[in-house]
Amino acid sequence: MQDSFDVIVVGSGAGGAPIAHRLVQAGHNVLVVDKGPLLRPHYEVPGERSDFRRDEIYASSTEKILHVPGLANTGVSYYSSHVEPDINDEPHVYKGPDGRDYGTIEGYTAQVVGGGTQLYGAVSLRFTPTDLRLKSFNDNRRKPIAHDPNGDIRREARDWPIDYRALEPYYVMAEEMVGINGTRENQQKPFSAVKYQKPLAPNPISSYAHDGMVELGKRLGPGIAPYRTPLAVITEDHPWSGRQIPRNAKGEPDPEAGKTSYVNRYGDPLGLKSSTWVALLSPIKDKPNFAIWPNCVVTHVVSEGAKVTGVRLLDPGGVERFVKAEIVVVACSAIESVRLLKLSAMADAEFDRRINRNPLLGRYFLTHCFGGARALMPKRFDKSKALDADWATDCCATEEFLEENGLWAGAAIYNNTSDQALPLSLFRTYGSQDLDTLWNGFMGATDMRGDRFIDFLDAEFGRGLSISFMANQVPQFDNRIELHPQIEDKWGRPVAYVIKGWHEHDRYLMDVMAKQCGDVLRYGGDPVGHDYQIEGQGSIYMAENALARMANHILGGARFGSDPNDSVLDPQCRVWEFDNLYVTDGAFMPTSGGANPTLTIQANSFRVADHLLTRI
Amino acid sequence: MAVRIFEPGDDYVLNHCTKYLSRAGLPPAPGDDARNESFRARIAEAWRFPIIGFMRDADADPDLNLVTFVYKTSPGDPRQVQVLGTFSELYRSISLAPVRFEDQDTGYRALSVGIPKAQVHTYKYVVDGRYVLDPINPQRVILGNGRPWSRFFTDGYLQPLVLEPWEIRLLYRLVEQILPFRGKEAENFLKRYYFGLNREQRKTDMPKAFRLDDSVGEVNAIDKFLAREEAHRLADYQLCLRQIDRALRRQNPVLEPADMPAQDFVELYEKMAKSHGSGDNPIPGWNYDEYGNPSFFLYILRRHAVTAAFAHPKYAGNVGAAGWAYLSERYSDPAAGTLFDWRPAIERPIGTSAYYR
Numbered sequence: 009m010q011d012s013f014d015v016i017v018v019g020s021g022a023g024g025a026p027i028a029h030r031l032v033q034a035g036h037n038v039l040v041v042d043k044g045p046l047l048r049p050h051y052e053v054p055g056e057r058s059d060f061r062r063d064e065i066y067a068s069s070t071e072k073i074l075h076v077p078g079l080a081n082t083g084v085s086y087y088s089s090h091v092e093p094d095i096n097d098e099p100h101v102y103k104g105p106d107g108r109d110y111g112t113i114e115g116y117t118a119q120v121v122g123g124g125t126q127l128y129g130a131v132s133l134r135f136t137p138t139d140l141r142l143k144s145f146n147d148n149r150r151k152p153i154a155h156d157p158n159g160d161i162r163r164e165a166r167d168w169p170i171d172y173r174a175l176e177p178y179y180v181m182a183e184e185m186v187g188i189n190g191t192r193e194n195q196q197k198p199f200s201a202v203k204y205q206k207p208l209a210p211n212p213i214s215s216y217a218h219d220g221m222v223e224l225g226k227r228l229g230p231g232i233a234p235y236r237t238p239l240a241v242i243t244e245d246h247p248w249s250g251r252q253i254p255r256n257a258k259g260e261p262d263p264e265a266g267k268t269s270y271v272n273r274y275g276d277p278l279g280l281k282s283s284t285w286v287a288l289l290s291p292i293k294d295k296p297n298f299a300i301w302p303n304c305v306v307t308h309v310v311s312e313g314a315k316v317t318g319v320r321l322l323d324p325g326g327v328e329r330f331v332k333a334e335i336v337v338v339a340c341s342a343i344e345s346v347r348l349l350k351l352s353a354m355a356d357a358e359f360d361r362r363i364n365r366n367p368l369l370g371r372y373f374l375t376h377c378f379g380g381a382r383a384l385m386p387k388r389f390d391k392s393k394a395l396d397a398d399w400a401t402d403c404c405a406t407e408e409f410l411e412e413n414g415l416w417a418g419a420a421i422y423n424n425t426s427d428q429a430l431p432l433s434l435f436r437t438y439g440s441q442d443l444d445t446l447w448n449g450f451m452g453a454t455d456m457r458g459d460r461f462i463d464f465l466d467a468e469f470g471r472g473l474s475i476s477f478m479a480n481q482v483p484q485f486d487n488r489i490e491l492h493p494q495i496e497d498k499w500g501r502p503v504a505y506v507i508k509g510w511h512e513h514d515r516y517l518m519d520v521m522a523k524q525c526g527d528v529l530r531y532g533g534d535p536v537g538h539d540y541q542i543e544g545q546g547s548i549y550m551a552e553n554a555l556a557r558m559a560n561h562i563l564g565g566a567r568f569g570s571d572p573n574d575s576v577l578d579p580q581c582r583v584w585e586f587d588n589l590y591v592t593d594g595a596f597m598p599t600s601g602g603a604n605p606t607l608t609i610q611a612n613s614f615r616v617a618d619h620l621l622t623r624i
Numbered sequence: 625m626a627v628r629i630f631e632p633g634d635d636y637v638l639n640h641c642t643k644y645l646s647r648a649g650l651p652p653a654p655g656d657d658a659r660n661e662s663f664r665a666r667i668a669e670a671w672r673f674p675i676i677g678f679m680r681d682a683d684a685d686p687d688l689n690l691v692t693f694v695y696k697t698s699p700g701d702p703r704q705v706q707v708l709g710t711f712s713e714l715y716r717s718i719s720l721a722p723v724r725f726e727d728q729d730t731g732y733r734a735l736s737v738g739i740p741k742a743q744v745h746t747y748k749y750v751v752d753g754r755y756v757l758d759p760i761n762p763q764r765v766i767l768g769n770g771r772p773w774s775r776f777f778t779d780g781y782l783q784p785l786v787l788e789p790w791e792i793r794l795l796y797r798l799v800e801q802i803l804p805f806r807g808k809e810a811e812n813f814l815k816r817y818y819f820g821l822n823r824e825q826r827k828t829d830m831p832k833a834f835r836l837d838d839s840v841g842e843v844n845a846i847d848k849f850l851a852r853e854e855a856h857r858l859a860d861y862q863l864c865l866r867q868i869d870r871a872l873r874r875q876n877p878v879l880e881p882a883d884m885p886a887q888d889f890v891e892l893y894e895k896m897a898k899s900h901g902s903g904d905n906p907i908p909g910w911n912y913d914e915y916g917n918p919s920f921f922l923y924i925l926r927r928h929a930v931t932a933a934f935a936h937p938k939y940a941g942n943v944g945a946a947g948w949a950y951l952s953e954r955y956s957d958p959a960a961g962t963l964f965d966w967r968p969a970i971e972r973p974i975g976t977s978a979y980y981r
């Protein structure tokens with residue numbers, strides 16, 4: 009067993025894989041450690057059968073019961089994905105509105121090589137230049153910020169230590185190397201180069217979303233039109249990763265093969281979805297200077313003074329091992345990275361002193377303000393043939409829109425088609441929009457039976473369309489990740505404790521954005537009167553378990569910045585008091601951006617890789 | 625019967641083991657039943673063992689499952705671990721091999737064999753010559769001689785495992801009230817659909833399924849969930865079906881419950897939906913000391929019924945994909961054809977995907 013590497017990357021998802029890829033290509037010795045299994049696409053398996061299955065029970069399992077003692081919801085049912093950690097083994101705990109502790113499946117991305125990018129919806133939007141300078145924007149705005157009586161936003165907003173221009177080349181790199189399809193036109197962000205693959209024809213139901221977004225853009229001012237949502241799914245052969253579109257009987261590429269609706273929350277057996285495994289790690293897997301250890305959990309980062317010397321891990325058999333490295337990159341997904349650093353500090357006073365030189369580790373934990381609207385459209389379509397998000401618009405991300413509405417930050421808006429496209433997902437998400445409450449709506453709707461069951465199917469099947477927004481959450485010092493004082497995982501290590509709430513402005517912002525999403529459907533569903541009847545609009549803060557919800561976007565907790573007293577990481581994502589320890593998952597973000605985060609995590613990791621190449 | 629051994633590789637085994645089985649502390653000694661029981665109770669999804677996987681090579685053996693036996697011990701443990709079971713000659717136990725990671729013993733011992741789909745088997749491990757139950761797999765049966773054995777079943781098994789025949793008959797009647805397969809139109813559809821399945825599929829699926837005239841085999845799948853993934857719900861079924869039987873007899877003293885007209889089931893269903901406890905619209909004949917919340921059982925049954933009817937056919941409901949086919953026929957458009965064209969996404973022979981196996 010090799011026990012010494014140039015670089016160890018902990019976590020193989022969006023934050024870890026780009027660094028491993030670049031450093032290995034440059035000839036450095038890299039070990040990637042992931043606690044999840046390595047599940048492969050069909051073309052890497054002898055016999056061509058992937059471990060990812062198009063099986064709705066893989067996305068959300070049969071019933072399990074939360075057994076962890078001492079939680080307010082011990083005994084509840086939950087239904088998790090085959091690659092989520094089991095919450096009885098490794099619970100995340102959050103503080104509920106009543107001050108009691110609850111277990112949740114929220115807050116995990118996925119525990120598998122590729123991390124959350126195996127399951128993700130693959131929406132790969134850039135942040136806007138304004139997203140990276142929310143302090144400057146709000147300091148210099150013309151009109152007041154609404155719903156911020158104590159001036160929290162001006163106090164807590166931060167500019168990123170790098171501006172959009174510095175990040176932009178790495179967006180281009182990520183778009184090219186990861187493999188993303190989309191269109192550039194109408195996006196309200198500067199592009200130095202366009203590397204998108206061609207999008208496939210949208211699902212026909214999305215035309216309502218398109219038309220509604222066009223109308224919304226007109227009404228909001230300068231007529232900003234929609235664009236095809238950039239999706240990390242290849243539609244053409246991808247030379248960077250060697251992936252090919254499947255060939256049909258005539259030998260022609262058949263990119264439509266990817267349209268199945270087994271997309272969001274499913275690993276892709278064909279490897280067309282650009283997970284970090286197929287896009288970045290599989291292409292280097294045979295290099296002698298690359299090693300990947302799946303099924304190994306890193307328990308501690310080990311240091312001597314300002315130098316990190318390596319990591320301690322538990323191998324697949326549960327045996328503890330120490331592995332040496334010149335540089336350690338932590339990218340476990342923000343909650344787990346914060347937890348790993350805190351556990352390392354618990355084990356070593358000097359590590360503790362350095363990582364906690366200010367009180368910021370775990371603080372300013374962020375997710376997104378999100379929500380949207382849903383309607384049953386006038387016509388029925390085959391929603392089972394879709395990649396999911398077809399159209400997006402930036403019309404709610406412009407500075408004019410923010411000024412006009414008293415908002416501190418903007419949002420991306422896009423449509424979803426694959427939700428409720430398959431039969432079980434239609435039933436289990438009926439009346440419950442999140443993972444902790446799956447099935448509850450359907451189970452309790454006892455009058456939906458026999459003919460009324462058919463009426464429900466007639467009304468809903470193939471007709472649902474939803475529009476989502478993804479917006480910045482106000483950073484708050486009290487929103488934080490701690491170690492839970494009592495509850496431990498299956499290894500006897502304290503679990504992550506999530507304590508967070510919504511700011512008054514968050515609620516206001518979500519109401520404004522949800523209304524825009526509703527309008528997209530009102531306008532799109534009724535091209536004449538622009539007043540189509542919708543099912544509802546709303547946001548996450550209204551949900552019963554609003555404090556648990558994280559949209560799978562796990563950000564902040566170790567923010568980067570230029571001032572060592574105001575951040576955990578320096579502008580290169582290095583922990584200030586360590587010479588060679590980096591954190592590159594979503595934890596680095598000081599603000600959460602007005603769009604889904606993964607492309608930005610990847611772009612930033614490519615940027616950090618360039619920095620690392622200058623020092624090793 | 626000679627069993628075929630396969631070698632999917634140590635990675636394959638570890639990919640299935642680490643998440644579920646690895647944890648602090650060593651497994652107790654074999655035979656120490658009490659400590660093994662509490663060890664197993666801490667494993668979140670012990671039911672996943674043995675691993676009922678699919679053959680790596682899709683085309684070579686379409687009728688086999690890849691079944692992987694896993695025994696957990698500590699690295700370097702020199703003891704021989706073998707498995708003996710009805711899937712092979714009962715006088716010949718087969719050795720499990722150490723599973724290695726980066727050339728080190730992980731403490732896992734594993735064996736993968738090809739076993740035909742739709743079968744049930746019993747087995748024991750032989751650890752240094754001593755016969756022991758599988759300390760992980762919670763499925764157990766007491767055989768004729770009064771001794772417990774570990775049990776597993778492969779995909780698409782269509783005989784009842786944990787429910788009694790009278791419970792199954794009653795359940796079909798209840799499930800009928802929930803799902804849409806009961807009406808004339810749906811019944812005609814199902815008859816036509818099953819008749820239209822190709823001979824190969826009919827040969828494999830039809831004889832095993834029960835009551836396919838007005839169902840898609842939901843209760844078969846529920847029985848399987850209760851035997852494995854949701855064994856924790858078996859008690860709910862056993863307790864409630866007794867109450868349901870009693871309540872129906874109270875409602876209609878003339879007929880056997882399974883033979884009662886649909887109206888009797890609807891009436892009871894409505895009563896159950898309204899009764900959340902003994903003080904809340906009590907149902908005559910229902911013993912609330914035995915099962916306190918009739919509506920809660922209805923919730924479980926609703927979830928199980930749709931899961932069974934519309935999940936992948938490997939779970940033994942949705943026989944021949946009839947549930948999906950029902951949706952696909954009901955929702956179609958004269959111009960575009962079906963509006964639920966599920967086949968191209970799904971592997972052959974159930975679906976038609978050219979790429980996904």
Ligand SMILES: Cc1cc2nc3c(=O)[nH]c(=O)nc-3n(C[C@H](O)[C@H](O)[C@H](O)COP(=O)(O)OP(=O)(O)OC[C@H]3O[C@@H](n4cnc5c(N)ncnc54)[C@H](O)[C@@H]3O)c2cc1C
Pocket residue numbers: 018019020021022023024041042043044116117118119120121122123124125127128129130131132133272273304305306307339340341342344345348559560561562592593594595604605606607609
């Ligand atoms: C269903 C779903 C849909 C999503 N849709 C989108 C979308 O459309 N667009 C978008 O931008 N984002 C989406 N996301 C979010 C996206 O997956 C994450 O933003 C992204 O993966 C985060 O990258 P990361 O590097 O922070 O963590 P991850 O990609 O999750 O990687 C972390 C890895 O670290 C491993 N790990 C954790 N702890 C340890 C340890 N102690 N030792 C070893 N390994 C460890 C984990 O197993 C995991 O593989 C979605 C997520 C989910 C689950």
